[in-house]
Amino acid sequence: MGTSNVQAAPPDLFDTINDRLGYMQAVAAWKVENQHAIEDPAREKIVLKAASEAASKAGFNTDTVEVFFEAQIEAAKAIQLCWANRWHTGSPRPEHVPDLVTDVRPALISLGDKIIEQLSSLSVSPKDQADFNAAVRVDCLPEDNRNELFDALINISETTE
Structure with missing residues (x-):
C-alpha cells in the first residue's frame, strides 16, 4: 500500500x-447468565x-x-470482567440478554471486518490520540x-506506509 492512497484516520x-x-457488556451478561468463563481461549484463536x-x-x-486484535481481546476481557464484578457486588444486570451466538457474535464479526476495511484506506498517527x-x-x-x-493502530499504519 502506498501512502498516496492512505488518508488520515477519521473518527469513523x-x-x-x-x-x-x-x-x-452484553457478552459479559450472557456469560454470567449462562455460567461461562470470561476467558475463552478457543474463541480467541478463531478471532485472531x-x-x-x-x-x-x-x-x-x-x-x-x-x-x-489481541489488544482488542484483552480490552474486551477487561470490560467483561469489570461488568461481571459489578453484578457480583450487587449492581443490576440487564433484563434482556441477547444471545451471544446468534445475536452478538455476528455483530462483532461484522464490526471486526469493518475495522479491517477502514484500516485499509486510513492511517493513524500519534496526533490522533486525543480523537481516539x-x-x-x-x-x-x-x-x-x-x-x-x-x-x-499506529503500528499497523507504520507498516503499511
Whole structure:
C-alpha cells in the first residue's frame, strides 16, 4: 500500500472500535447468565485467525493486525470482567440478554471486518490520540487497554506506509 492512497484516520474508525467494545457488556451478561468463563481461549484463536486472514487479503502485515486484535481481546476481557464484578457486588444486570451466538457474535464479526476495511484506506498517527481517546469511551475500559489499542493502530499504519 502506498501512502498516496492512505488518508488520515477519521473518527469513523475510532467509532467502530468503540461500537465493537460496546458489545462487551452484553457478552459479559450472557456469560454470567449462562455460567461461562470470561476467558475463552478457543474463541480467541478463531478471532485472531479470522483477523489474520482478513488482514492478509487486505494487504496488511498480519503480525501487526494480530497485535491489534489481541489488544482488542484483552480490552474486551477487561470490560467483561469489570461488568461481571459489578453484578457480583450487587449492581443490576440487564433484563434482556441477547444471545451471544446468534445475536452478538455476528455483530462483532461484522464490526471486526469493518475495522479491517477502514484500516485499509486510513492511517493513524500519534496526533490522533486525543480523537481516539474521545471516541473510545466504553464504560469499564481501562486506560492501559485503551493505550495498547491506540499503539497497535499506529503500528499497523507504520507498516503499511
